[in-house]
Ligand code: ATP
């Protein structure tokens with residue numbers, strides 16, 4: 001691969017588990033580390049600094065050694081004036097007063113609580129906060145009409161804010177596997193998202209579904225969802241149909257970051273293992289004794305035709321920041337448009353075919369980056 005200068009793809013973002021097991025050595029100029037929690041506070045901001053902070057945090061996350069002085073940060077990409085000011089504060093005073101006052105503000109606390117509801121984004125949360133709604137009880141009392149997703153999100157708030165374990169992801173994988181082969185023998189599933197990157201926990205479980213014969217995947221999602229529903233596995237689901245327009249000479253140009261696969265955002269009802277009647281951790285002052293035999297888990301299902309499968313796997317493995325940087329690299333350095341469907345070479349004015357992630361990285365002029373190193 002090439003040396004990427006200011007590009008974040010220069011860095012490997014190992015999983016926590018790899019980090020614990022093997023002290024990582026990246027390049028000499030990246031041997032630094034600082035707590036990234038300080039940056040996360042800015043993720044919700046409205047004026048576009050969010051991405052800048054995310055990049056800065058990703059740089060720091062990749063560094064295997066402790067930062068003790070500002071001079072160690074020299075030469076690192078993506079650390080802007082504001083990020084450096086926060087870091088300097090932390091190094092000199094143990095904490096950043098700016099960050100601490102943000103964390104303690106009612107507005108920040110309310111944003112955290114409200115965006116913790118499935119179906120509620122920063123925009124909606126912000127609107128509610130301006131109406132004086134700061135917590136779940138105030139939201140319930142407000143009489144706001146919630147959509148189906150938000151209703152389910154509120155109902156299963158505690159479950160959905162409890163990390164999904166690898167064991168739970170595996171259990172759900174078995175259910176999804178059973179569903180797809182029941183409704184269409186020969187169908188295949190692939191685990192994507194954070195668990196494919198080797199994360200030990202996640203906020204949901206992501207699966208990609210395909211069939212080795214092109215075209216057989218058409219109509220598959222509704223059959224899978226019906227099967228899951230009939231077996232009582234779904235507490236909530238919203239299926240969005242495929243809006244990807246095929247033209248004669250190939251797929252339409254990727255227009256935005258959003259892909260157009262048929263997908264299902266769902267909440268699974270997962271039967272618990274041996275540990276029954278456990279007490280859930282306290283969430284926002286509400287502690288509940290939990291005697292249920294099941295818990296709610298967010299699951300994303302996506303159906304891809306086999307011809308786009310490699311792109312879909314790459315696009316749905318994440319992390320979100322890694323995907324953003326990869327697309328930016330494709331555009332800026334290679335004059336190519338990369339999406340979860342295809343890669344278009346603007347210079348040759350044609351699509352490039354790929355049946356593996358390795359081929360896609362090769363088109364982009366990059367060495368293959370394994371999923372476990374995509375945790376930006
Ligand atoms: P977590 O463990 O918290 O779930 P994650 O990396 O799996 O982390 P997700 O939000 O599940 O995070 O996203 C996984 C991948 O799916 C990312 O690469 C993201 O780009 C992709 N993705 C998520 N939502 C969409 C969407 N609406 N459209 C297209 N791609 C999406």
Ligand code: MN
Pocket residue numbers: 193194195202203204205206
């Ligand atoms: Mn996920």
Ligand code: MN
Pocket residue numbers: 193204205206300
């Ligand atoms: Mn997801």
